[in-house]
Amino acid sequence: MMKKRQGQRKPNIKPKKGACPFCKNNLEPDYKNYKELSNFISDRAKIIASIYTSVCAKHQRRLGVQLKRARHLGLLPYLPQA
Secondary structure, three states: OOOOOOOOOOOOOOOOOOOOHHHHOOOOOOOOOHHHHHHHEOOOOOEOOHHHHOOOHHHHHHHHHHHHHHHHOOOOOOOOOO
């Protein structure tokens, strides 16, 4: 028999209800629209998971690529602003 490990629990995260904002407005994430992309990064400049932003899987993959592209071009920060 296997022992149950202490301290391991499923996280208490509830998915955000609603449609994908990109699907709803028939848009695609684009690095040139960096002000809109800044809504999908945290105050520590991390990409926010789709469970919190209600972005579908297809657009979450594209969003990550476009955020990284905007960072590479200097439009978005790699590090949080002090």
